Amino acid sequence: MPMTAIFATMLIALILDRSGPRSLAVPCLFLCLILSVWLFLWEIYSPEYGFRMPWIQVEMEPCVALVRVA
Amino acid sequence: MSGAAITESPVVIALGRLILLLMLLALAAIISAAMAIQYAFGELPCPLCLLQRVAMFGVCFGIIQQLRNGTSERSTGLSLIFTILLLVISVRQTLLDLFPRPGHEYIGSAIFGIHMPVWSVLIAMALLLGFAVKLALFGGSHAVPETEGKRMSRFIQGLCIYVIVICAINFLSVVLQCGFGECHTSGYKLL
Numbered sequence: 208m209p210m211t212a213i214f215a216t217m218l219i220a221l222i223l224d225r226s227g228p229r230s231l232a233v234p235c236l237f238l239c240l241i242l243s244v245w246l247f248l249w250e251i252y253s254p255e256y257g258f259r260m261p262w263i264q265v266e267m268e269p270c271v272a273l274v275r276v277a
Numbered sequence: 278m279s280g281a282a283i284t285e286s287p288v289v290i291a292l293g294r295l296i297l298l299l300m301l302l303a304l305a306a307i308i309s310a311a312m313a314i315q316y317a318f319g320e321l322p323c324p325l326c327l328l329q330r331v332a333m334f335g336v337c338f339g340i341i342q343q344l345r346n347g348t349s350e351r352s353t354g355l356s357l358i359f360t361i362l363l364l365v366i367s368v369r370q371t372l373l374d375l376f377p378r379p380g381h382e383y384i385g386s387a388i389f390g391i392h393m394p395v396w397s398v399l400i401a402m403a404l405l406l407g408f409a410v411k412l413a414l415f416g417g418s419h420a421v422p423e424t425e426g427k428r429m430s431r432f433i434q435g436l437c438i439y440v441i442v443i444c445a446i447n448f449l450s451v452v453l454q455c456g457f458g459e460c461h462t463s464g465y466k467l468l
């Protein structure tokens with residue numbers, strides 16, 4: 208439902224900007240933006256990791272050692 | 278040399294509009310290519326890929342407003358918001374699939390050796406650069422020049438309608454792929 212609603216609001220915004228009441232086009236676009244951000248956050252959230260990405264963590268020890276030497 | 282003198286020159290206004298037109302053309306071509314890959318090669322877009330298309334349509338919305346009603350900071354702002362959304366989504370997806378592991382690998386085939394999410398990062402960066410150059414060199418607000426030819430005006434109108442049409446096709450495609458639930462890349466839910 209969210210993705211369908213997102214594309215529907217974007218299409219309505221484009222149509223309103225072209226041939227409907229233009230004052231409603233931008234609010235429709237912002238509704239689309241809010242739905243998009245919400246769905247994006249929902250998609251990337253993992254119950255295991257949250258919003259973190261542990262698979263791209265780097266080893267800190269070599270970096271710390273380099274700083275100490277400098 | 279004053280800023281006002283620069284912004285009032287017809288050549289400067291025309292160049293500013295040309296940049297916007299090229300950006301809209303590029304976006305329309307990119308979305309059309311993505312749709313061609315989807316329909317011709319059966320590579321269904323993932324939810325984040327679909328959100329990136331939405332972000333590109335959002336950028337198109339701002340550019341269309343500027344081409345039809347004259348350039349303005351407000352429309353540029355709308356386009357920039359969606360450009361940043363495109364950048365955030367594509368960077369996150371690139372990082373998500375950076376190290377292939379079960380259930381996480383780049384979706385779809387590579388184009389010129391680069392996968393779609395990475396292309397999206399490059400596209401977002403190019404859009405940011407385009408808006409920055411346009412604002413820096415040609416300013417923010419101009420009315421539509423009266424000297425603009427009918428042929429150019431028709432071309433812009435046609436391009437705007439084309440963007441609406443491909444958005445409508447994408448909407449129908451999303452309805453078929455996702456129905457009224459979650460989106461999956463395994464197949465069209467309603468077919």
